């Protein structure tokens with residue numbers, strides 16, 4: 105399998121090159137040159153465990169790592185999960201919850217970032233290269249990325265987070281890791297400042313190549329690939345075909361579901377659930393993608409206006425026509441809005457925005473009715489799913505509705521307590537309390553960050 109960019113200037117990359125490139129060098133996103141049709145495999149795949157399914161599916165997209173090695177990397181990635189079959193399905197009345205939060209940092213991002221870490225380690229080792237990861241986080245990504253690469257000798261990871269604006273638990277999850285390849289930067293600024301610094305550093309081509317900078321954000325193709333597996337897994341366990349309801353921020357998670365559907369898994373519908381940051385809900389209603397103001401909500405990992413992975417979806421919407429895509433993205437960059445002309449066909453994919461009261465009510469209701477605790481992100485999805493039960497399409501051809509649970513409730517104790525009256529806990533988080541935090545405070549200044557990076561790098565960078 106080879107990889108190409110949505111913007112049309114990059115093609116013929118191997119998987120390993122795509123892995124290391126992250127964002128394509130023409131600023132587009134990498135996608136596979138073809139989407140494999142797995143319908144002939146479905147009967148054989150139905151009873152596989154999660155790891156077995158990953159080992160059957162992922163090699164269809166990777167032909168430059170030998171299969172035995174790849175199987176081992178996949179098995180090792182998921183050995184860190186705290187559940188027999190990596191992910192879990194919970195039945196709540198007419199709705200199934202797909203729990204993806206049994207990894208080391210208790211968010212679905214572990215499913216992709218544990219594998220990404222192992223893939224980096226393997227490919228860098230083979231090539232005798234090293235990589236310095238620079239990332240910005242508003243919470244969950246930082247800890248999951250750190251956990252994926254901690255202790256690896258070919259990688260250093262630098263994660264910037266806005267001082268005082270990530271939760272105390274999230275800060276502990278990042279800064280109590282004591283491996284010396286992990287560097288947490290507490291930046292005097294907002295999340296946007298962190299992201300702007302990251303973008304500016306990456307835009308300095310000379311610095312980027314001298315210090316072998318790499319990224320782990322959700323535009324990395326390997327993250328999308330890893331996420332396809334659980335949609336396949338859950339859809340094969342539904343009798344009537346699955347409708348997935350996905351709490352969405354950067355569109356990475358739901359884009360994996362879209363690919364799973366295109367590969368031939370029995371997926372009937374995809375419901376994109378957003379919080380008050382409703383750019384996607386407005387797009388699916390009107391066909392216009394228009395930037396709004398960022399609102400702070402109870403589901404901070406979804407407080408995003410411009411969804412970086414949406415470009416991949418648009419590319420397929422435009423039937424892989426890079427010229428149309430580039431024109432759309434240029435219009436959006438220039439005006440903060442662009443339109444596809446009319447509302448998209450919502451048969452396969454639709455979107456709903458869920459507000460604060462609805463989110464709290466969903467957490468309250470599920471706790472009272474089923475004694476089950478949702479985190480605020482999953483609650484956004486649950487509310488959207490409940491609504492969908494009454495949708496005419498669903499009444500006509502009922503499907504199994506699956507809500508994707510993206511985080512363990514104990515990661516967001518304040519919101520859960522507000523909704524349910526009691527504070528959730530988890531042993532992994534309890535164990536962090538009292539550990540030493542390792543972090544470097546830096547001013548909101550790009551040169552301060554660049555200098556810190558250079559000072560910390562242990563070995564001489566290769567030119």
Ligand SMILES: *Cc1c(COP(=O)(O)O)cnc(C)c1O
Nearest residue numbers: 244353354355356357405510511
């Ligand atoms: C990152 C995250 C999301 C959003 O996922 P996207 O792939 O950005 O759409 C939702 N919930 C939680 C808990 C997250 O950490």
